[in-house]
Amino acid sequence: MTALPPPxxxxxxxxxRLFRSGVRTELSHGFELAGEAGEVEEAVTAxxxxxxxxxxxxxxLPGGGGQAVIAGVxxxxxxxxxxxxxxxxxxxxxxxxxxxGARGYVTKSIAPDSLADAIRRVHDGDAVFSPRLAGFVxxxxxxxxxxxxxxxxxxxxxxEREVLRHIARGYAYKQVARRLGISIKTVEAHVSSVLRKLxxxxxxxxxxxxxxxxxx
Amino acid sequence: MTALPPPxxxxxxxxxRLFRSGVRTELSHGFELAGEAGEVEEAVTAxxxxxxxxxxxxxxLPGGGGQAVIAGVxxxxxxxxxxxxxxxxxxxxxxxxxxxGARGYVTKSIAPDSLADAIRRVHDGDAVFSPRLAGFVxxxxxxxxxxxxxxxxxxxxxxEREVLRHIARGYAYKQVARRLGISIKTVEAHVSSVLRKLxxxxxxxxxxxxxxxxxx
DNA sequence: GCGGCCATCGGGGTTCCCCCCGAGGGTTGC
DNA sequence: GCAACCCTCGGGGGGAACCCCGATGGCCGC
Numbered sequence: 001m002t003a004l005p006p007p008x009x010x011x012x013x014x015x016x017r018l019f020r021s022g023v024r025t026e027l028s029h030g031f032e033l034a035g036e037a038g039e040v041e042e043a044v045t046a047x048x049x050x051x052x053x054x055x056x057x058x059x060x061l062p063g064g065g066g067q068a069v070i071a072g073v074x075x076x077x078x079x080x081x082x083x084x085x086x087x088x089x090x091x092x093x094x095x096x097x098x099x100x101g102a103r104g105y106v107t108k109s110i111a112p113d114s115l116a117d118a119i120r121r122v123h124d125g126d127a128v129f130s131p132r133l134a135g136f137v138x139x140x141x142x143x144x145x146x147x148x149x150x151x152x153x154x155x156x157x158x159x160e161r162e163v164l165r166h167i168a169r170g171y172a173y174k175q176v177a178r179r180l181g182i183s184i185k186t187v188e189a190h191v192s193s194v195l196r197k198l199x200x201x202x203x204x205x206x207x208x209x210x211x212x213x214x215x216x
Numbered sequence: 217m218t219a220l221p222p223p224x225x226x227x228x229x230x231x232x233r234l235f236r237s238g239v240r241t242e243l244s245h246g247f248e249l250a251g252e253a254g255e256v257e258e259a260v261t262a263x264x265x266x267x268x269x270x271x272x273x274x275x276x277l278p279g280g281g282g283q284a285v286i287a288g289v290x291x292x293x294x295x296x297x298x299x300x301x302x303x304x305x306x307x308x309x310x311x312x313x314x315x316x317g318a319r320g321y322v323t324k325s326i327a328p329d330s331l332a333d334a335i336r337r338v339h340d341g342d343a344v345f346s347p348r349l350a351g352f353v354x355x356x357x358x359x360x361x362x363x364x365x366x367x368x369x370x371x372x373x374x375x376e377r378e379v380l381r382h383i384a385r386g387y388a389y390k391q392v393a394r395r396l397g398i399s400i401k402t403v404e405a406h407v408s409s410v411l412r413k414l415x416x417x418x419x420x421x422x423x424x425x426x427x428x429x430x431x432x
Numbered sequence: 433g434c435g436g437c438c439a440t441c442g443g444g445g446t447t448c449c450c451c452c453c454g455a456g457g458g459t460t461g462c
Numbered sequence: 463g464c465a466a467c468c469c470t471c472g473g474g475g476g477g478a479a480c481c482c483c484g485a486t487g488g489c490c491g492c
Binding site: 388389390404407408411417418419 | 447448449450451452
């Protein structure tokens with residue numbers, strides 16, 4: 001038989017002490033706790049000195065969120081690997097923390113065994129995402145934002161989408177016209193077309209439509 | 217010396233297994249785990265058969281939330297006591313679960329010792345709330361909804377707030393007038409007054425102002 | 433090359449938004 | 463009883479929003 005590999009050293013960042021306790025208990029076999037923290041600043045200094053193999057990082061933290069921790073640590077040591085661990089499965093949260101430099105993102109509803117597996121894979125260099133979240137990340141970095149084929153949005157021309165974004169942000173026709181370097185009449189034409197295609201009747205419904213789809 | 221009292225029997229409802237593990241570990245001294253569950257239906261049946269002294273209940277649960285658990289259990293056994301335990305400190309969540317019948321509400325950032333104390337107090341019949349949350353509950357049941365003194369909103373008259381809500385939802389003046397049974401001119405007057413008092417300049421800004429404050 | 437789509441504009445009109453002015457009736461408080 | 467509000471309206475006006483109709487180019491595909 002071969003010698004057992006040394007246990008992975010895991011650092012834990014979460015503002016909920018009860019949750020930290022849970023992770024600690026569940027990971028007690030096969031992992032070594034390199035330290036833990038509940039705030040951003042505390043976490044950054046402790047991680048830099050503890051040099052863990054993987055950092056388990058809560059996204060919602062007082063003092064700047066998990067992104068602040070990643071930014072602070074990577075400023076001096078870009079090699080530390082982070083696995084985001086959050087209750088949220090909102091695309092904004094996922095994308096924000098991944099952009100900051102997290103190598104994976106799993107929700108707290110994960111089974112302890114799966115978490116252990118995710119930690120090992122992140123340490124090995126893999127990117128780990130809950131199946132439901134993988135799509136968001138790929139989309140965000142594919143740039144093209146292929147998106148789950150929104151037939152409503154697809155029937156709009158590029159220019160119409162452009163105008164739509166401005167209108168949804170609250171700009172008046174005159175302002176949109178100046179920003180896009182076109183005439184008010186053209187803006188009206190595009191808006192009219194958008195409203196007809198989306199079967200809406202006013203710019204207010206349009207803003208709601210846009211915010212519902214997170215196109216702000 | 218007197219005999220030690222029997223340990224309180226605690227039931228745990230949370231969809232995050234890691235979190236359950238944390239609570240289990242931290243409460244291992246002085247409490248007995250009467251069972252645990254991660255979903256609404258599972259929780260209701262298990263609680264009814266386990267007859268715990270106190271149920272620790274997560275607010276955000278798949279399948280109807282913590283309120284559904286309380287409703288299901290209280291339908292057959294109104295004596296079970298619930299202590300809500302949530303990451304959220306949003307007034308809606310607090311009020312909803314307290315209306316459903318929870319005897320207390322603490323956030324997951326609570327220290328383990330405080331949680332143990334809160335459980336004992338709920339069992340003794342007390343109502344336990346994090347200091348920041350007590351105000352919401354009292355307000356909600358005092359009916360007056362004094363709210364954390366929003367000076368912006370306070371300077372509006374009741375009728376102005378009423379009109380504001382409709383406008384923020386996207387109704388045209390004519391529609392607001394018909395819904396409130398008043399003239400368009402009166403609606404205009406109220407809107408004008410609201411815009412002046414809030415130092416806004418258009419109904420669009422008003423919509424954003426209202427949604428920022430969650431007055432939808 | 434011609435029809436079709438897109439983007440760009442104009443004219444002209446209706447409706448809505450927001451403002452100014454004034455005004456009457458109701459309530460509360462001093 | 464009077465001041466101070468609040469709620470209720472009207473007239474009138476300027477500007478923005480939205481619509482319909484028509485028109486000019488450019489680009490693409492058949």
